[in-house]
Amino acid sequence: MRLIFYILDLIGVAVFAASGTLAAMASHLDLLGVMVLAAMTAIGGGTVRDLLLNRHPVFWIEDPKPLLVIVGSALFTILWVQVLPIPTDALLIADALGLALFAMSGAKVAEAQGCRALIVILMGTLTGVGGGLVRDILSAKVPLILRKDIYATAAIAGILLYILLKKAGMPPRWAFGAGLVSIVVVRLLAIQLGLRLPSF
Amino acid sequence: MRLIFYILDLIGVAVFAASGTLAAMASHLDLLGVMVLAAMTAIGGGTVRDLLLNRHPVFWIEDPKPLLVIVGSALFTILWVQVLPIPTDALLIADALGLALFAMSGAKVAEAQGCRALIVILMGTLTGVGGGLVRDILSAKVPLILRKDIYATAAIAGILLYILLKKAGMPPRWAFGAGLVSIVVVRLLAIQLGLRLPSF
Amino acid sequence: MRLIFYILDLIGVAVFAASGTLAAMASHLDLLGVMVLAAMTAIGGGTVRDLLLNRHPVFWIEDPKPLLVIVGSALFTILWVQVLPIPTDALLIADALGLALFAMSGAKVAEAQGCRALIVILMGTLTGVGGGLVRDILSAKVPLILRKDIYATAAIAGILLYILLKKAGMPPRWAFGAGLVSIVVVRLLAIQLGLRLPSF
Numbered sequence: 001m002r003l004i005f006y007i008l009d010l011i012g013v014a015v016f017a018a019s020g021t022l023a024a025m026a027s028h029l030d031l032l033g034v035m036v037l038a039a040m041t042a043i044g045g046g047t048v049r050d051l052l053l054n055r056h057p058v059f060w061i062e063d064p065k066p067l068l069v070i071v072g073s074a075l076f077t078i079l080w081v082q083v084l085p086i087p088t089d090a091l092l093i094a095d096a097l098g099l100a101l102f103a104m105s106g107a108k109v110a111e112a113q114g115c116r117a118l119i120v121i122l123m124g125t126l127t128g129v130g131g132g133l134v135r136d137i138l139s140a141k142v143p144l145i146l147r148k149d150i151y152a153t154a155a156i157a158g159i160l161l162y163i164l165l166k167k168a169g170m171p172p173r174w175a176f177g178a179g180l181v182s183i184v185v186v187r188l189l190a191i192q193l194g195l196r197l198p199s200f
Numbered sequence: 201m202r203l204i205f206y207i208l209d210l211i212g213v214a215v216f217a218a219s220g221t222l223a224a225m226a227s228h229l230d231l232l233g234v235m236v237l238a239a240m241t242a243i244g245g246g247t248v249r250d251l252l253l254n255r256h257p258v259f260w261i262e263d264p265k266p267l268l269v270i271v272g273s274a275l276f277t278i279l280w281v282q283v284l285p286i287p288t289d290a291l292l293i294a295d296a297l298g299l300a301l302f303a304m305s306g307a308k309v310a311e312a313q314g315c316r317a318l319i320v321i322l323m324g325t326l327t328g329v330g331g332g333l334v335r336d337i338l339s340a341k342v343p344l345i346l347r348k349d350i351y352a353t354a355a356i357a358g359i360l361l362y363i364l365l366k367k368a369g370m371p372p373r374w375a376f377g378a379g380l381v382s383i384v385v386v387r388l389l390a391i392q393l394g395l396r397l398p399s400f
Numbered sequence: 401m402r403l404i405f406y407i408l409d410l411i412g413v414a415v416f417a418a419s420g421t422l423a424a425m426a427s428h429l430d431l432l433g434v435m436v437l438a439a440m441t442a443i444g445g446g447t448v449r450d451l452l453l454n455r456h457p458v459f460w461i462e463d464p465k466p467l468l469v470i471v472g473s474a475l476f477t478i479l480w481v482q483v484l485p486i487p488t489d490a491l492l493i494a495d496a497l498g499l500a501l502f503a504m505s506g507a508k509v510a511e512a513q514g515c516r517a518l519i520v521i522l523m524g525t526l527t528g529v530g531g532g533l534v535r536d537i538l539s540a541k542v543p544l545i546l547r548k549d550i551y552a553t554a555a556i557a558g559i560l561l562y563i564l565l566k567k568a569g570m571p572p573r574w575a576f577g578a579g580l581v582s583i584v585v586v587r588l589l590a591i592q593l594g595l596r597l598p599s600f
Contacts, residue, residue, distance in 0.1 A: 024600070025600040028599055028600055029599060029600065030596060030597040030598065030599035030600075031597040031598050031599070032552050032553055032556075032597055033599075034600070036552075047452070051251055051451055051452070052247070052251070052258055052261065053257075053261070054256040054257070056454040057453075057454070058452055061452065061453075061515065061519055064516070064518050064519060067518060067522075078600075115261065116264070118264050118267060119261050119264060122267075133338075137337060137338065137537060138533075138537065152232050152236075153232055156232075196230060197230040197231040197232055198230065198231050199228055199229060199230035199231070199233075200224070200225040200228055200229065200230075200234065200278075251451060252447070252451070252458055252461065253457075253461070254456040254457070315461065316464070318464050318467060319461050319464060322467075333538075337537060337538065352432050352436075353432055356432075396430060397430040397431040397432055398430065398431050399428055399429060399430035399431070399433075400424070400425040400428055400429065400430075400434065400478075
């Protein structure tokens with residue numbers, strides 16, 4: 001079970017690294033800039049979470065496997081783009097999965113540190129969306145997720161569901177799965193139906 | 201006395217959250233983006249201060265009341281803007297008060313950690329102006345306070361006054377009050393008279 | 401020996417502060433904005449490194465001499481620009497030296513914390529280039545070092561050389577010197593020959 005989550009987490013890293021790579025190529029960065037942006041997108045949220053929660057060593061200092069996954073994913077993405085069209089739909093689905101995995105595992109980390117529910121929700125959401133924030137800041141854009149789409153909102157909803165189901169007596173594992181699935185579903189429904197929060 | 205400061209601090213949080221909300225609405229963020237920017241503006245400076253000083257748990261993880269104040273203040277600001285004009289003058293005065301409160305309480309935190317005077321001034325100033333910096337970075341602007349106005353300068357002057365008065369033998373509480381008042385006065389005078397630092 | 405490194409490190413601080421000052425003047429910041437940008441450029445990378453490695457107190461909180469060097473360097477640069485042309489070539493060479501010193505000393509810090517090779521390279525590179533990243537983010541630009549030039553690449557190459565030479569049995573001091581020199585040489589050659597990484 002733990003192994004499954006570990007692998008799912010690395011898949012999340014790979015997906016976010018690919019999204020960072022595509023953003024970097026759109027900004028005409030060089031090879032190293034692409035790597036930096038890929039890494040920031042993939043591990044930025046979790047890094048800030050670990051610093052805020054005083055969890056040391058930071059997760060990728062303790063186990064640098066995510067860093068290797070990032071390099072591999074960025075190179076693969078660069079090569080892919082040379083010869084094949086970008087599979088936008090597949091990426092959106094993979095990104096929704098990555099968001100769900102990062103948000104829920106971030107929430108579990110905060111729970112393990114004994115944080116109260118509000119902080120658990122915040123830390124989970126931060127882990128899920130923080131990397132994308134950093135990516136957009138480094139590309140000198142107003143971060144996308146602050147401007148449109150149900151994105152962080154999906155993370156918040158899923159973590160909240162997880163906390164409520166657990167409080168209602170559901171075994172933690174099931175509640176975790178329900179939270180995970182609900183984030184993916186909310187996110188994909190929002191894309192499909194063009195749902196948005198009110199904006200100003 | 202302590203209770204008064206606690207309440208004043210929460211008022212500072214509310215004011216800065218309102219200013220973040222207005223900035224977010226000017227950038228056409230959605231509801232969640234508004235909340236994020238309001239929160240960053242209100243607690244960004246203090247969060248960086250706590251990380252730099254290795255003060256854990258970070259203040260809003262220990263006591264999440266500021267987070268509730270932020271949500272309330274952002275919602276109130278959004279509703280206000282729908283029906284009433286933005287009270288620019290009142291906001292400027294409230295912002296000067298917030299700056300003074302955050303800067304002085306940030307300085308006290310650094311003092312309590314045993315920092316020397318130079319670091320106390322830096323940490324106080326950072327606490328006062330850091331949130332506004334983050335807000336402008338997230339809106340992809342050159343931060344306003346780096347470009348014009350006596351703003352951080354007012355914070356520096358007030359904290360310096362506080363340190364000097366204490367060294368001269370004034371009771372800490374009075375010196376604190378003098379620092380607080382001087383920041384508000386310098387800031388409001390600078391606005392009124394259009395004072396600026398030399399710029400390039 | 402240790403004194404020589406300490407002095408070289410302060411020279412690195414001065415050079416990076418000067419480069420931050422020039423960037424700030426190009427963005428028409430005011431006097432305080434110039435100081436902030438100078439300081440961020442000079443100590444930003446090392447600060448993030450210390451936070452990530454949980455090294456407290458952060459280096460400039462423990463010994464604030466770098467802060468005084470920054471103020472002096474910024475003032476000197478402002479005055480210089482009033483009367484003399486900017487010595488672009490001298491600055492490029494000084495910047496290459498600063499990059500080399502920061503990268504290698506950042507690598508040593510990570511080594512002293514017992515980090516493995518990959519993290520040592522990352523932390524050294526971050527210390528060398530982090531300040532420039534922060535400077536460009538605060539000026540609302542896509543960071544220069546992500547877009548062109550062999551810059552971070554030179555740091556990576558030098559740290560890697562240092563690690564390999566030490567593993568091959570060279571005395572640490574010599575390996576350190578070799579890494580230092582190679583960063584300067586690679587960086588200056590890259591400028592001279594217009595070398596770049598492939599970009600997209």
